[in-house]
């Protein structure tokens with residue numbers, strides 16, 4: 001039977017069959033099998049560092065769905081609880097924190113697809129819901145939460161999960177019903193009041209769930225991006241800023257959620273943190289299993305968690321053999337350099353006796369000619385697409401401070417029709433057509449524009465070409481952008497286009513990034529050496 005490998009690792013049989021049927025995931029890699037096994041051990045904390053696209057997030061998502069299903073079955077079949085009681089007991093036992101809403105939507109979609117295939121009659125929203133920002137999403141999320149109560153697995157961005165944790169009064173409808181009790185009928189009022197309290201205690205009838213009281217698993221995907229800790233060489237000013245103004249990801253994982261010990265250097269409390277702390281009945285770190293994932297998770301994140309007592313015991317590391325293998329080897333890397341604002345050539349190897357390469361952390365000079373540079377980048381991108389004729393989708397990364405919509409318009413002038421990467425995760429965003437009318441021939445190539453933040457961790461299985469237009473912030477940043485192609489054993493090509501910079505400083509930085517990642521860029525055949 002298909003999917004036996006995942007079943008043998010401990011995944012529920014029907015979920016395993018759904019993984020094979022819906023996502024083509026029949027056999028786990030060794031790392032995935034280890035992840036599935038470890039997740040089923042409540043006292044085992046886990047850090048997973050494997051190259052991009054090796055199925056870390058997918059294995060965790062499938063394992064969590066499987067655990068929720070198995071736990072529900074144990075409660076109803078073995079312990080004889082009603083389905084409603086079992087769902088109430090399971091409510092919000094797993095929190096999956098991700099750095100962007102695209103990834104939250106993706107994980108929720110994977111989970112829902114597996115459930116729909118494996119257990120078509122099961123109420124999916126009881127098992128998994130996502131919490132992301134954006135007016136329309138938030139309204140829909142609130143509706144689902146109100147109708148179904150808290151799910152077993154909540155996936156979301158730190159800010160939205162923080163909001164979810166905030167105790168709010170009962171839903172207005174419930175309060176109205178209470179207020180509508182016939183005046184003078186004290187008994188009826190008391191009855192209604194008791195019912196409201198009962199519903200609140202069960203986490204039903206609320207706009208948001210009371211707290212993470214039943215939390216048993218905390219998964220932080222792309223942990224380095226969620227925490228964004230200043231690096232060891234970061235300026236003191238940045239370190240101080242991060243201490244004084246912790247990011248939502250840091251606040252969320254801070255002791256109020258886990259009931260953990262005080263951090264060694266306690267951070268000043270902010271209102272949200274204080275509120276979380278006041279919900280003092282949350283479980284402690286000994287009963288919460290923590291799992292952290294990222295191709296580029298490192299000592300800084302591990303130390304951050306250790307200092308806060310997140311993990312009562314040392315985590316099991318599921319690490320790639322060589323920590324530097326961050327991008328799968330099946331990727332071909334080209335790096336094009338724009339010289340004097342017009343000549344596009346290949347990156348040149350470092351010549352002997354040149355000045356030292358600029359350090360990777362060094363901030364590049366401000367680009368004063370942003371608009372012309374956008375034009376050059378767009379032209380280079382259009383040319384690369386034309387020359388390489390990729391068989392699948394193309395993902396274009398713009399410079400971090402540029403608007404993707406604006407760059408999309410520039411690309412259009414060079415004949416490249418692109419849409420925001422979010423379209424892949426939200427069916428309401430229209431898919432682009434090849435032009436005004438349907439075109440005969442093969443399906444048009446899809447070109448997606450993204451910025452690094454929005455694309456962190458997302459899965460675009462058909463992406464065969466990634467274009468990185470500008471200097472990546474760091475080696476990790478390059479790796480995560482490049483890693484949107486060559487997913488799970490597929491091949492892919494990455495073309496980065498960078499300005500040479502004053503005295504070749506950007507070129508030097510690119511050489512530093514490649515060296516750090518152990519990548520040997522190949523000269524692109526379609527530009528000068």
Ligand SMILES: Nc1ncnc2c1ncn2[C@@H]1O[C@H](COP(=O)(O)OP(=O)(O)OP(=O)(O)O)[C@@H](O)[C@H]1O
Pocket residue numbers: 023024025026027028029032050051052053054055056057058059294295456457458459461483484487488
């Ligand atoms: N065992 C499997 N067999 C076939 N395909 C799989 C298997 N496991 C995962 N995949 C597919 O691999 C792709 C990448 O998965 P996923 O996004 O989980 O990778 P990742 O390691 O988390 O990547 P990143 O580090 O970029 O976040 C997905 O399309 C997923 O469906």
